[in-house]
Amino acid sequence: MKVLLTGSTGYIGRRLKQILLNDENIELKLLVRNKKSVSSIDKKIEIIEGDTFNKESLKEALKNVEVAYYLIHSLSNENYKDLDKISAQNFLDVAALCGVKRIIYLGGLGVKNENTSEHLLSRIETGEILSSNKNVQTIWFRAGVIIGSGSASFEIIRNLTEKLPIMTTPKWVNTKAQPIAVSDVLSYLHNGLYLNEKENLIVDIGSEQLSYKNMMLKTAKVLGLKRYLITLPFMSINLSSYWLNLFTPVPFTVAKALIEGLKSEVIIQNDHAKKYFPNITPISYEEAVKNAIKEIEENQVISRWNDKGDGVWEKNAQNEISKAVFIDRKEVDISNLEASKVYQSFIGIGGENGWFDFDFLWELRGIIDKLIGGVGLKRGRRSQCDLRISDCLDFWKVVDLKKDERLLLYAQMKVPGEAWLEFKIKDNKLIQSAYFYPKGVLGRLYWYALVPLHYFVFNNMIKSIIKKAKAL
Structure with missing residues (x-):
């Protein structure tokens, strides 16, 4: 049949x-x-x-x-x-x-x-x-x-x-x-x-x-x-x-x-x-x-209620990112590390595993998001061990995933624009990029207001990913 x-x-x-x-x-x-x-x-x-x-x-x-x-x-x-x-x-x-x-x-x-x-x-x-x-x-x-x-x-x-x-x-x-x-x-x-x-x-x-x-x-x-x-x-x-x-x-x-x-x-x-x-x-x-x-x-959750949401993972991720006006990019040499270990490190982010340091800032952002009608951080992860395309990851959505190469997250929190967070392994480097496409003046003010926080959060994040990869 x-x-x-x-x-x-x-x-x-x-x-x-x-x-x-x-x-x-x-x-x-x-x-x-x-x-x-x-x-x-x-x-x-x-x-x-x-x-x-x-x-x-x-x-x-x-x-x-x-x-x-x-x-x-x-x-x-x-x-x-x-x-x-x-x-x-x-x-x-x-x-x-x-x-x-x-x-x-x-x-x-x-x-x-x-x-x-x-x-x-x-x-x-x-x-x-x-x-x-x-x-x-x-x-x-x-x-x-x-x-x-x-x-x-x-x-x-x-x-x-x-x-x-x-x-x-x-x-x-x-x-x-x-x-x-x-x-x-x-x-x-x-x-x-x-x-x-x-x-x-x-x-x-x-x-x-x-x-x-x-x-x-x-x-x-x-x-x-x-x-x-x-x-x-x-x-x-x-x-x-x-x-x-x-x-x-x-x-x-x-x-x-x-x-x-x-x-x-x-x-x-x-x-x-x-x-x-x-x-x-x-x-x-x-x-x-x-x-x-x-x-x-036992980390055996096959599916969650938010697996099929607004279909953002169905977009052409590369074309979407290309329209970003603001980009915050960090790069670290990983020639002395196995790519698989670095990949395993960054796909373990979020949920009960946390966002490395400055978790309190992520929690605060999640609370604010909930108060204004957003999804917040409470969605966590389907599994603490692995990811797949369309998974929810706190207030992000997994829109692209390539083994030992790339993780692309799309922001589902309330923001005056569109945002993505990307981890990519290329040419013996770990490249961590935050992309933002602002909507109007408010979007631009939002980005500039967060620049000081981004400096500490994103610098620490890429260092912590490397540290975890070495431990693995």
């Missing part, structure tokens, strides 16, 4: 790709914007570059495909509702044209009413569009809170639980939901390939019903912590969003979208999971939390 997977660089998509690769009954195709975003190239995979807004690339991707996974959303864009509709309609139209038999879609639990958030409404509308052509069957899985290492919901719950012994919470913490382990979501998605059913089907998936308060208390129990929650009825959505923005890795926009979705219950509306997939029994919430924490502790 020939299968197309979209969203393969996202949280669910990366994990599902590994499962599909191990399935000998299928030939796997991927639709990606840039081949560099695929972390592991396998001979079994056929990769098509393009997106759902380009019908020509869609035709190539869906050609001869029997089953297509639709794991796409545009939440990082302001007009995501309109984009999601266009994307879903394009996908369905081309799928019907190419003779695709089945679309498998992962949406969110919930029903349409006056309390339905815009984000959830968009996921429902996407499912309705994908189910609107009688010539293409759609299996529409609906999940609520997904618990797994790197999922947005779990990172929020874990961070709040670990950092705050006493929490003042809004009334939404009493809203009921049915969380589900990411491993169970993947099992349903994989088994959807082999479902012997001809009609469209909505399958609601989840484990036990819990309030968000229960989830935090159960997480605290697994972590061996004692936590107290005090509910304050006057906390608004905006205030709660700022609270999550400050104490968790998610930025304000994501926090607000998630919290708006907590106004209404997200519980299972049908028994189709048991009826059509009797071989899958979802694990308990506590077991899902234990598995997630184990993956984090």
Whole structure:
């Protein structure tokens, strides 16, 4: 069976790709914007570059495909509702044209009413569009809170639980939901390939019903912590969003979208999971939390919620850097060192490993960024040991990575312009460059104001990279 997977660089998509690769009954195709975003190239995979807004690339991707996974959303864009509709309609139209038999879609639990958030409404509308052509069957899985290492919901719950012994919470913490382990979501998605059913089907998936308060208390129990929650009825959505923005890795926009979705219950509306997939029994919430924490502790996090963000790594990095107005460059001779050791040294930067010295300045910059609605430093690293293109690295994004040669980071903090940080090994030298393209007078003032700090931070950084490489 020939299968197309979209969203393969996202949280669910990366994990599902590994499962599909191990399935000998299928030939796997991927639709990606840039081949560099695929972390592991396998001979079994056929990769098509393009997106759902380009019908020509869609035709190539869906050609001869029997089953297509639709794991796409545009939440990082302001007009995501309109984009999601266009994307879903394009996908369905081309799928019907190419003779695709089945679309498998992962949406969110919930029903349409006056309390339905815009984000959830968009996921429902996407499912309705994908189910609107009688010539293409759609299996529409609906999940609520997904618990797994790197999922947005779990990172929020874990961070709040670990950092705050006493929490003042809004009334939404009493809203009921049915969380589900990411491993169970993947099992349903994989088994959807082999479902012997001809009609469209909505399958609601989840484990036990819990309030968000229960989830935090159960997480605290697994972590061996004692936590107290005090509910304050006057906390608004905006205030709660700022609270999550400050104490968790998610930025304000994501926090607000998630919290708006907590106004209404997200519980299972049908028994189709048991009826059509009797071989899958979802694990308990506590077991899902234990598995997630184990993956984090063992540096086995396959994907994170912020893997697929604004797609900056899909740009031509070299051309982007060439427009920089300001450049701060340091060079050190490394002819007496192995290039692999120097490379290993600089790709270990950030996250729990820190930024060598002057970490307090990075922390201060991260706090300021969070306060003005940026991503801050709390996102850390997916793994403390390795990097891949599209990884988040504190408030940077990995846009290019060449083994024993180069690491290029794109700034995702709030800045009046665009910024990059590059580490490159060339001609027996380590070349460290900070690039900045200012926007207007404010951008230029911003750069000049930071010149004194750059002198100390960047000089020390390149020296520390060399020092660490020698130790390796």
